[in-house]
Every structure is written in C-alpha cells, then in structure tokens.
Amino acid sequence: MLEVLRQPLEDKTVTISRVTGSITYPAAFQFVGAMNPCPCGYFGDPFKPCTCSPGTVSRYQKRLSGPLLDRIDIFVDVPHIDYEKLADNRLGEKVGKGQGTGQAGAPNST
Numbered sequence: 001m002l003e004v005l006r007q008p009l010e011d012k013t014v015t016i017s018r019v020t021g022s023i024t025y026p027a028a029f030q031f032v033g034a035m036n037p038c039p040c041g042y043f044g045d046p047f048k049p050c051t052c053s054p055g056t057v058s059r060y061q062k063r064l065s066g067p068l069l070d071r072i073d074i075f076v077d078v079p080h081i082d083y084e085k086l087a088d089n090r091l092g093e094k095v096g097k098g099q100g101t102g103q104a105g106a107p108n109s110t
C-alpha cells in the first residue's frame with residue numbers, strides 16, 4: 001500500500017483512473033511514518049532481547065522498497081525510553097519555576 005505513495009511523493013499529484021476517464025488532484029503532503037525494527041519490536045533494544053531470527057529481521061526491514069526509502073528525507077532511530085524516565089515530572093517543575101518571571105513568550109506576561 002505504501003508503494004502507491006511513491007508517485008504522489010514525487011509529483012505532488014494523484015491521478016485516479018476509471019473506465020469513464022481519469023482525473024488528477026493536487027497531493028502535496030508531508031509523509032510521516034513509523035515502524036518497528038523487527039516483528040517483535042525489540043531488535044537493538046538494550047533492555048529486552050529480540051526474539052526474531054536475523055533472516056526475519058532482514059526480511060521485515062526490506063518490506064519498504066529502496067525507491068520508497070529514497071523519497072524519505074529524514075530517518076530518526078528512536079531508542080527505548082524507560083517508563084520511569086518518561087513519567088518523571090522534573091521537567092514540569094522547571095517550566096513552573098519559569099512562570100511569572102516576565103520571560104518573553106510567556107502567556108499573560110505584562
């Protein structure tokens with residue numbers, strides 16, 4: 001299914017063809033996608049071992065074709081984040097301390 005996006009990504013148009021004719025629409029869009037590194041989702045994870053065979057991982061990652069990957073400008077590898085770190089509220093405290101100090105951009109600052 002993703003492979004049909006190759007042409008719209010390139011041309012910024014999409015053409016729908018039916019028996020009665022075809023019509024071309026504008027299709028300039030920003031493509032954002034995410035995928036697991038392997039079927040179990042833990043390939044490269046420092047905390048939990050991947051249960052997939054190397055062949056399975058390779059086949060899974062090759063599901064996206066080279067031509068489609070060529071049209072994606074930015075790839076970001078997102079590592080596992082420990083829940084405790086993610087739920088840590090220290091950042092919220094920092095933001096709270098910044099309020100009321102008259103910093104530029106703060107809502108309701110005078």
Ligand SMILES: [Zn+2]
Pocket residue numbers: 038039040041042043050051052
């Ligand atoms: Zn795996």
